[in-house]
Amino acid sequence: MKLIRSIIYCLTFVQYAHLIAPLWWDIGLQQQQKSSISSNPYFNLDQQQQQITEFLDDPSQYCSSLTGLSTGQKQICLLHADHMPIVSQGTAKGIQECQFQFQDRHWNCSIVHDGTVFGGVLKQANRETAFANAISSAGVTYAVSRACKQGLLKSCTCSRTSRPKNLPRDWSWGGCGDNVDYGYRFSRDFVDTPENEIKLDILPISPILVDTINNTLTLNDYSIINDHSLLKKRREMNRRKVRRQMNLHNNEAGRRAVYRLTRVVCKCHGVSGSCSLRTCYQQLPTFREIGLFLKEKYDSAVEVRFSGHGGNKNRQQQTHPQIRTRDRRFAGPTKDDLIYIHESNFCDYNPRIGSFGTKDRLCNKTSHGPDSCKAMCCGRGYNTIRKYVQEKCNCKFVWCCSVQCSTCTRLIEIQVCK
Ligand SMILES: *[C@@H]1O[C@H](CO)[C@@H](O)[C@H](O)[C@H]1NC(C)=O
Ligand SMILES: *[C@@H]1O[C@H](CO)[C@@H](O)[C@H](O)[C@H]1NC(C)=O
Numbered sequence: 037m038k039l040i041r042s043i044i045y046c047l048t049f050v051q052y053a054h055l056i057a058p059l060w061w062d063i064g065l066q067q068q069q070k071s072s073i074s075s076n077p078y079f080n081l082d083q084q085q086q087q088i089t090e091f092l093d094d095p096s097q098y099c100s101s102l103t104g105l106s107t108g109q110k111q112i113c114l115l116h117a118d119h120m121p122i123v124s125q126g127t128a129k130g131i132q133e134c135q136f137q138f139q140d141r142h143w144n145c146s147i148v149h150d151g152t153v154f155g156g157v158l159k160q161a162n163r164e165t166a167f168a169n170a171i172s173s174a175g176v177t178y179a180v181s182r183a184c185k186q187g188l189l190k191s192c193t194c195s196r197t198s199r200p201k202n203l204p205r206d207w208s209w210g211g212c213g214d215n216v217d218y219g220y221r222f223s224r225d226f227v228d229t230p231e232n233e234i235k236l237d238i239l240p241i242s243p244i245l246v247d248t249i250n251n252t253l254t255l256n257d258y259s260i261i262n263d264h265s266l267l268k269k270r271r272e273m274n275r276r277k278v279r280r281q282m283n284l285h286n287n288e289a290g291r292r293a294v295y296r297l298t299r300v301v302c303k304c305h306g307v308s309g310s311c312s313l314r315t316c317y318q319q320l321p322t323f324r325e326i327g328l329f330l331k332e333k334y335d336s337a338v339e340v341r342f343s344g345h346g347g348n349k350n351r352q353q354q355t356h357p358q359i360r361t362r363d364r365r366f367a368g369p370t371k372d373d374l375i376y377i378h379e380s381n382f383c384d385y386n387p388r389i390g391s392f393g394t395k396d397r398l399c400n401k402t403s404h405g406p407d408s409c410k411a412m413c414c415g416r417g418y419n420t421i422r423k424y425v426q427e428k429c430n431c432k433f434v435w436c437c438s439v440q441c442s443t444c445t446r447l448i449e450i451q452v453c454k
């Protein structure tokens with residue numbers, strides 16, 4: 037049975053390699069649908085606490101209700117079920133921030149309801165793929181770091197980092213800080229796990245079978261595949277290796293952004309605000325700051341090539357492909373940089389690559405930025421639409437305590453791309 041299944045899988049492998057299975061990111065949307073979490077979930081402690089105790093009663097049922105988790109992520113879920121609502125909120129935060137940062141870009145983080153959140157973009161290897169990975173990884177790091185401080189998780193508490201050396205001696209250290217060290221580690225385990233689960237280390241010499249249960253490649257001597265498709269498969273393996281390296285790099289860049297922007301803040305105490313005493317602790321920035329930072333990294337993302345894979349020598353001892361900049365004159369990217377392999381183009385409709393095109397997108401006639409009609413419409417020009425909008429007007433304060441408005445109709449003009 038297993039052999040037959042493997043053969044069938046193997047034969048379909050090449051054709052279906054471009055499809056992607058649901059991803060863990062989907063739990064960011066599942067959460068939004070399940071309960072309308074308040075817009076500021078981090079302060080809704082009661083509701084969270086209640087949710088979490090419910091889940092802890094039966095982690096195995098709860099974990100299997102979450103779609104898109106990889107095998108390793110399911111195991112993490114079973115061990116740390118209480119983390120999952122937090123992971124889900126962090127992911128949702130990442131998605132929202134993506135949409136905020138990219139609202140006036142060709143690709144605007146629109147959600148595809150196929151279980152992968154961003155759809156075809158994730159199959160590509162462009163700047164947008166890089167940003168999407170970084171922001172979701174940052175979202176998980178952020179949410180978990182904060183949840184530790186809030187006492188929502190069994191396995192972590194307030195930050196235990198040591199006192200910064202430059203802190204004035206009479207300021208005290210150790211208020212309850214955001215636990216970025218823990219958040220970083222958890223996010224690394226959880227977010228990177230799926231990338232590491234598929235073992236691509238054995239490059240096939242003879243035809244291979246892909247073992248669907250083990251996720252490993254096994255050598256065997258059934259000559260069911262000709263050399264041509266073998267070559268294709270080998271290329272596919274290389275492509276995947278390279279993609280794995282790219283994703284891992286960008287996931288890490290997202291986590292490092294959180295780490296880097298976390299700072300020390302101090303609170304004043306003392307008689308009537310005299311600030312004679314200060315307590316200092318570690319605090320996360322706002323998530324908006326992280327979004328802005330990563331958006332800058334997106335704008336300056338580094339186009340890379342990989343070397344040290346493929347080739348026929350030392351097939352069995354291959355290590356990870358090495359990253360280098362495409363333009364050899366430049367130094368390699370740092371761990372804080374986002375990296376990508378292909379340039380992207382989201383001007384035209386092409387769902388295969390996750391592009392919805394910019395037809396009918398709003399644009400701004402007078403702007404010179406990315407929201408300008410020139411940039412947004414990719415040179416196709418725009419249509420001007422006049423329409424009536426209703427809005428509140430003549431608002432009056434009525435004693436006590438309400439505001440009464442009337443509704444006015446106004447003619448406005450908008451531009452949309454051809
Ligand atoms: C996984 O692969 C190994 C060989 O690498 C094999 O012995 C084992 O039976 C496989 N496990 C399953 C569940 O298929
Ligand atoms: C994002 O792009 C899609 C497709 O181009 C469009 O339908 C949607 O309105 C855009 N969203 C925003 C917030 O502009």
Ligand SMILES: *[C@@H]1O[C@H](CO)[C@@H](O)[C@H](O)[C@H]1NC(C)=O
Nearest residue numbers: 399400401402403404405407
């Ligand atoms: C269009 O761009 C101009 C210049 O950047 C700005 O002042 C204006 O508010 C924008 N209009 C809209 C509708 O966003």
